Amino acid sequence: MISKQLLKKYDVAVPRYTSYPTVPLWEDNLNEALWIQKVQKAYQDFGCNEGITLYIHLPFCESLCTYCGCNKRITKNHQNEGPYIQGIIKEWEQYLKVLPEKPKLAGIHLGGGTPTFFSPENLRKMISFIRESSTVLPHAEFSFEGHPNNTTMGHLKSLNQLGFDRVSYGIQDLNPLVQKTINRIQPLEKVIEATGNARKAGFKAINFDLIYGLPHQTVKTIKETVDAIAPLKPERIAFYSYAHVPTVFPAQRSFEAHLPMKDQKRELYETGKRLLEDLGYIEIGMDHFSLKEDTLYQAQQKQGLHRNFMGYTTQPSKMLLGLGNSAISDVYYAYAQNTKDIDLYLEQTNLNHLSISRGHLMNHLDIEIRQTILDLMCHYQTPLEYLTCSRATISDLEDLADDGLVILSRGKVQVTELGKPFIRNICAAFDQRMHDQRMRKFMFSKAI
Structure with a gap:
């Protein structure tokens, strides 16, 4: 079972990512x-x-x-x-x-x-x-x-x-x-x-x-x-x-x-x-x-x-x-x-x-991020070498890695078994448009 601490931390409103941008x-x-x-x-x-x-x-x-x-x-x-x-x-x-x-x-x-x-x-x-x-x-x-x-x-x-x-x-x-x-x-x-x-x-x-x-x-x-x-x-x-x-x-x-x-x-x-x-x-x-x-x-x-x-x-x-x-x-x-x-x-x-x-x-960055999210949603991993990550994305990925939800190595992100239930949160780390408008409130369902 997932710990109550992780549930509390990551059970936040995020998109289901049937598209990017949502x-x-x-x-x-x-x-x-x-x-x-x-x-x-x-x-x-x-x-x-x-x-x-x-x-x-x-x-x-x-x-x-x-x-x-x-x-x-x-x-x-x-x-x-x-x-x-x-x-x-x-x-x-x-x-x-x-x-x-x-x-x-x-x-x-x-x-x-x-x-x-x-x-x-x-x-x-x-x-x-x-x-x-x-x-x-x-x-x-x-x-x-x-x-x-x-x-x-x-x-x-x-x-x-x-x-x-x-x-x-x-x-x-x-x-x-x-x-x-x-x-x-x-x-x-x-x-x-x-x-x-x-x-x-x-x-x-x-x-x-x-x-x-x-x-x-x-x-x-x-x-x-x-x-x-x-x-x-x-x-x-x-x-x-x-x-x-x-x-x-x-x-x-x-x-x-x-x-x-x-x-x-x-x-x-x-x-x-x-x-x-x-x-x-x-x-x-x-x-x-x-x-x-x-x-x-x-x-x-x-x-x-x-x-x-x-x-x-x-x-x-x-x-x-x-x-x-x-x-x-x-x-x-x-x-x-x-x-x-x-x-x-x-x-x-x-x-x-x-x-x-x-x-x-879609602009060029939208297309890159969409592919990254598709890779994660479908294959639980994505290369990073072709994507310019923002400071917010790097910070979120490091936090996810510290919690054991992803592994960052050799230019790619690999979702762990523990991380799979949190896949929406992991994808949200790359959501540049949501990072840019974090103070706005959106009607997304909870992740968990």
Whole structure:
């Protein structure tokens, strides 16, 4: 177990580093014309060989899960489906107009919200249009996030026919009291049914999302959840730390009094990790576990692991285009985020505009630091010879080394076994933009 002294020292608010710079530190120095230039340059430099990965944000949910930090709209009105799907199509058409050729497609991921809020017919309409207007690469990977309660065999068959072979089910926790408290009621029977249906429909890989640090969780409830899913043997399990940011997501205040304390929360993770490893899962980077047969483990072994706004991936594509309200794009030279407001997003796409609300142009130092953080997040080590470290970075690294979290030698930083749980803190040592603005307060979740 990690000492209470280290937990107290390093359990501070830091980014999860799905990007560098992290979104609150973007300079907002981007307009639509400049964004299009960077998209075109990135496609010429990378996309024409590696292809483009698409993240499609589908924001509707029928009920509010009170722990959730995603951008979503709660509604039972399924008349929203058609106009939103049309908005996605029109946004993609704008990219088709500016790309130099029929784009090569390396992957699609449907996130939310609840993608399976949408009917199989509407999802088919959207994906078919994207596929027909692209050249799908042989290694392309299509995946979606499914809710066990409403992912039907119709969804699974339709998406599998369109090339989807990976589904990620949000399980979170199977304890009835935890589920009631976070308003996420889904019996084990539904999880078993959804998993079985995915295998019958032809899906080759299944991921379960679990969360530790939720209200009323104990070592006992974590063990019961892991024991219950063990027979289903998903290829991957994401074991996320619950991010408590009630100033941003007020619904989280409803259970604040029932959250585990710092050392209790870490014990939940250590318990879950041990149980998953006993089942044959290997820890991959931060929060992820996979079986040895899975491509995520194989990518890690070949130093081919990558990390972007969707988390860890085997896709090396340097071009990630986000479609839909609030979706974030990363084209190596710049980041952009669409407006979060659904109605404004639809209005702008209907006027044949990209719905960009904010962005960031990368400078040379940004690109260097991003690679350093990617090395640490994916491989637990990074060379230093090509990076000019600030005084703040050197001071932080020396402090981390004194605490036994990293080893500094021969021009590189090596994360120790003790340091792995503190990987976000280690990455933060290199975060030049956060160092420059330390007196500002940002809404990041706690590291541990």
